[in-house]
Amino acid sequence: MSEFSLWDIAYNLLLAARWTVLLSLTAFVLGGLVGLLLLMVRTAGNPWVIRLVRGYVELFQGTPLLMQLFIVFFGLPLIGLDVSPWVAATLGLTLFTSAFLTEIWRGCVESIGKGQWEASASLGMNFTQQMRYIVLPQALRIAVPPTVGFSVQVVKGTAVASIIGFVELTKAGTMITNATYEPFTVYGCVAVMYFLICYPLSLFARHLEGKFRHVAR
Amino acid sequence: MAYKFDFGAIVPHWQLLFDGVILTTELTVIGAVVGVGLGIMGAWARASRAPVISQIVGVYVELIRNTPFLVQLFFIFFGLPALGVKLTEFQAAVLAMIVNLGAYSTEIIRAGILAIPQGQIEAAQSLAMNRVQIFRYVVILPALKKIWPALSSQIVIVMLGSSVCSQIAAEELTFGANYIQALNFRAFEVYFVVTGLYLVMSILLRMGLKVLGNFLFERRRHV
Amino acid sequence: MSLVELHAIHKSFGELEVLKGIDLSIDEGQVIALIGKSGSGKSTLLRTINGLEVIDDGVIIVDGKKISDRDADLLGLRLQVGMVFQQFNLFPHYTALENVMLSPQVVKKQSKAEAKQIAEEMLAKVGLADKMMHYPDQLSGGQQQRVAIARALAMKPKVLLCDEVTSALDPELVNEVLAVVRQLAEEGMTLVMVTHEMRFAREVCDKLVFMHQGRIHETGDPEEVFSNPKTPELSSFVGGLA
Ligand SMILES: Nc1ncnc2c1ncn2[C@@H]1O[C@H](COP(=O)(O)OP(=O)(O)OP(=O)(O)O)[C@@H](O)[C@H]1O
Ligand SMILES: [Mg+2]
Numbered sequence: 001m002s003e004f005s006l007w008d009i010a011y012n013l014l015l016a017a018r019w020t021v022l023l024s025l026t027a028f029v030l031g032g033l034v035g036l037l038l039l040m041v042r043t044a045g046n047p048w049v050i051r052l053v054r055g056y057v058e059l060f061q062g063t064p065l066l067m068q069l070f071i072v073f074f075g076l077p078l079i080g081l082d083v084s085p086w087v088a089a090t091l092g093l094t095l096f097t098s099a100f101l102t103e104i105w106r107g108c109v110e111s112i113g114k115g116q117w118e119a120s121a122s123l124g125m126n127f128t129q130q131m132r133y134i135v136l137p138q139a140l141r142i143a144v145p146p147t148v149g150f151s152v153q154v155v156k157g158t159a160v161a162s163i164i165g166f167v168e169l170t171k172a173g174t175m176i177t178n179a180t181y182e183p184f185t186v187y188g189c190v191a192v193m194y195f196l197i198c199y200p201l202s203l204f205a206r207h208l209e210g211k212f213r214h215v216a217r
Numbered sequence: 218m219a220y221k222f223d224f225g226a227i228v229p230h231w232q233l234l235f236d237g238v239i240l241t242t243e244l245t246v247i248g249a250v251v252g253v254g255l256g257i258m259g260a261w262a263r264a265s266r267a268p269v270i271s272q273i274v275g276v277y278v279e280l281i282r283n284t285p286f287l288v289q290l291f292f293i294f295f296g297l298p299a300l301g302v303k304l305t306e307f308q309a310a311v312l313a314m315i316v317n318l319g320a321y322s323t324e325i326i327r328a329g330i331l332a333i334p335q336g337q338i339e340a341a342q343s344l345a346m347n348r349v350q351i352f353r354y355v356v357i358l359p360a361l362k363k364i365w366p367a368l369s370s371q372i373v374i375v376m377l378g379s380s381v382c383s384q385i386a387a388e389e390l391t392f393g394a395n396y397i398q399a400l401n402f403r404a405f406e407v408y409f410v411v412t413g414l415y416l417v418m419s420i421l422l423r424m425g426l427k428v429l430g431n432f433l434f435e436r437r438r439h440v
Numbered sequence: 441m442s443l444v445e446l447h448a449i450h451k452s453f454g455e456l457e458v459l460k461g462i463d464l465s466i467d468e469g470q471v472i473a474l475i476g477k478s479g480s481g482k483s484t485l486l487r488t489i490n491g492l493e494v495i496d497d498g499v500i501i502v503d504g505k506k507i508s509d510r511d512a513d514l515l516g517l518r519l520q521v522g523m524v525f526q527q528f529n530l531f532p533h534y535t536a537l538e539n540v541m542l543s544p545q546v547v548k549k550q551s552k553a554e555a556k557q558i559a560e561e562m563l564a565k566v567g568l569a570d571k572m573m574h575y576p577d578q579l580s581g582g583q584q585q586r587v588a589i590a591r592a593l594a595m596k597p598k599v600l601l602c603d604e605v606t607s608a609l610d611p612e613l614v615n616e617v618l619a620v621v622r623q624l625a626e627e628g629m630t631l632v633m634v635t636h637e638m639r640f641a642r643e644v645c646d647k648l649v650f651m652h653q654g655r656i657h658e659t660g661d662p663e664e665v666f667s668n669p670k671t672p673e674l675s676s677f678v679g680g681l682a
Binding site: 063078079191199 | 280283383415
C-alpha cells in the first residue's frame with residue numbers, strides 16, 4: 001500500500017518537530033519580554049495605560065488564535081510588509097503569549113498583599129525599590145509554576161500556525177498523511193510527539209507548584 | 218498603491234456568517250453540556266477508590282491536555298475511520314470538543330472537590346449518607362460553585378478553539394469566513410469582522426455562563 | 441514648636457468622611473495613645489501621618505517642614521516617621537536581619553557593614569539577637585512583631601507610629617511586645633500608638649486622644665481622662681471596656 005515505514009513517518013515528523021520547538025521558544029521568549037513590559041507599565045498605574053493593557057488582554061483572550069494569525073498574515077501585506085508564514089506565526093504567537101503572560105503575572109503581583117507595599121513605603125522606598133526588592137522577588141516565585149504551565153499552551157498553539165501554511169509538526173502530519181493515506185498512524189505519531197514535548201513541561205510545572213506551596217518564602 | 222479597505226464586500230455574504238455563528242453556537246452548547254458532564258464523571262472517577270479507573274481517567278486527562286486540539290480533531294476525523302468509525306464533519310467537531318473539554322473540566326472539577334472541607338464530608342458520613350449521596354448532595358454543587366469561573370473560562374477557550382474545525386470543513390464561523398474570502402478576495406476584512414464576531418460571542422458566552430452560575434448556585438440555596 | 445503638627449485634616453473614602461478636621465500636635469519625646477471605637481478613624485489618622493493615605497484637606501508639618509503629596513515629600517516624610525503594623529508585614533523572603541537591613545541599605549544608601557551593624561543593634565534591643573538568621577515564618581507572632589519594630593527603628597525615625605501592634609497576637613505574646621514599646625517610651629522615643637490596652641496606655645502614655653466619629657472628641661492626661669471623662673461618649677467607651 002505504501003512504501004513508508006513507521007520509522008520514515010516518525011523520522012520526517014521529528015524533523016518537522018524542530019520547527020514546532022523553535023516557534024514555541026521564540027514566541028515564549030519574545031512574548032515573555034513584551035508581557036513583562038506590559039506588566040511594568042500597568043503596575044505603575046496610569047489609568048489610561050491600565051485600560052489599554054486590559055483591552056489588549058481581553059482582545060487576545062476573547063478571540064481565536066487562528067483569527068489572530070489570519071489578521072497578522074493577511075493584514076501586514078496591506079501595509080506593505082510581505083511576510084512569510086514563519087514571521088506571521090512568530091508575531092501572532094508572540095502577541096498571543098504576551099497577553100496571557102502579562103495577565104498571569106498581574107495576578108501574581110496582585111497577590112502580594114497590600115501590607116507589603118505599605119510596609120516598604122513606610123520604610124521610605126520608592127516605586128522602583130518596592131518593585132525590585134519586595135514585590136518582584138515574591139511575585140516571581142509564585143509566577144514560575146503557572147508560567148511554565150502556560151508554555152504548554154504555547155506549544156499547542158503552534159499547531160494552529162500550520163493553518164497559515166507554516167510547516168511544523170501538524171502541517172507535516174497532514175502532508176505525510178496525503179502521501180501515505182495512513183492518517184491513523186500519522187496523526188497518532190503527531191499526537192505522541194506533542195505529548196513528549198508538553199508532558200514534561202506539565203510535570204515540571206506541577207512539581208514547581210508543589211514545591212512552592214510548601215515553602216512560604 | 219495604498220490598499221483600500223472594503224468592508225462592504227462582506228455584506229452580500231452575511232448569510233454565510235450568520236449560519237456560521239449558529240453552527241459555532243450549536244457546537245459550543247453541545248460540547249459544553251456533554252463535556253462538563255463528562256468532566257463531572259471524570260472527577261468522580263478520579264476521586265473514587267478504584268485505582269484502575271482513576272488511573273485510566275488520569276491518562277485520558279494528560280493525553281488530551283498535552284496535545285493540540287487541532288491534532289485531536291484530525292485524529293478523530295481522519296484517523297478513526299481506519300477503525301471503522303466514520304463521523305460527519307459536525308459529529309467529529311462535536312466529539313473533539315467534548316473529549317477536549319471533558320479532560321480539562323475533569324481536572325478543574327477535581328480541584329473543586331478537593332477544596333471541599335473534610336468536615337463537610339464527615340458530617341454527611343455521620344448522617345449515614347453513602348458515597349453517591351455525599352457526592353450528589355454535599356460535594357458537587359459547592360465544588361462546581363467554587364470552580365465555576367475557571368470552568369467558564371475553559372468553555373470560552375473551547376468555543377474559540379472550535380474555529381479550527383473549519384479545517385475539517387465543519388461549517389462553523391471560520392469556515393464561513395474562509396468561504397467568503399475565497400469568493401471576494403477580501404481576506405483581511407472578512408477575518409477582521411469575524412474576529413469581532415468571535416469577540417462578541419465570547420463576551421456573551423461569558424455573561425451567559427455567569428447568569429447560569431448565579432441561577433445554579435444562588436437559587437439552589439432556597440430549595 | 442512641636443515635632444509633628446496636624447491642622448484641620450480631612451479625609452474621605454468616597455462618600456464616607458472618615459476624618460472631619462483633626463488638629464493634633466506631637467511634641468518630641470511625647471507618648472500618645474489613640475483610642476476610640478472601631479471605625480472612628482484611628483488607623484486612618486495614623487496612616488495619614490505616614491503618607492499612606494493622601495489627605496483631602498489640611499496641613500501636615502513634620503519637623504518644621506510642610507508635607508505636600510508630592511512623591512519626594514512623601515519619601516522625606518517617611519524617613520522621619522516610622523510605622524509598625526498590626527499584621528507585622530515582614531518581608532517573607534528575607535531573614536529577620538535582612539528585613540531590618542534592607543531599607544537602610546537601599547533607601548539611605550548605607551554600606552552593608554553599616555546597615556548590618558545597626559540591624560544587629562536593633563534586633564538585640566528587641567531581644568532577638570539569637571533569631572537574626574530566621575525567616576519570618578520561623579518566628580512566633582510576638583517575635584515577628586519585634587522584628588518589625590526593629591526594622592522601623594533602624595531607619596532612625598523621629599516618630600514611631602504603632603497601629604494596634606498587639607491585636608494580632610495570642611494573649612501570651614502580648615507582653616513581650618509591650619515591654620519593647622515601654623522600653624522605647626522610657627528611652628524618650630516619640631510614639632503615637634493606637635491601642636486597646638488601656639492599662640498600658642494609662643501607665644506609659646503622656647497624653648490620651650479619644651477619637652469619635654472622625655473627630656478628636658476628648659484629650660488629656662491619661663490618668664485624669666480615665667478617672668474623670670468629660671464627655672458621655674468617652675465614659676461609655678471606658679465603661680464598656682471595664
Ligand atoms: N481604604 C478604605 N476605603 C474605604 N473605606 C475605608 C478605607 N479605610 C478605612 N475605611 C473606612 O474608614 C472608617 C475608619 O476606618 P479606620 O480603619 O480608620 O478605623 P479604626 O478607628 O482604625 O477602627 P479599628 O479599631 O476597627 O481599627 C471605617 O468606616 C472604614 O470602613
Ligand atoms: Mg484600625
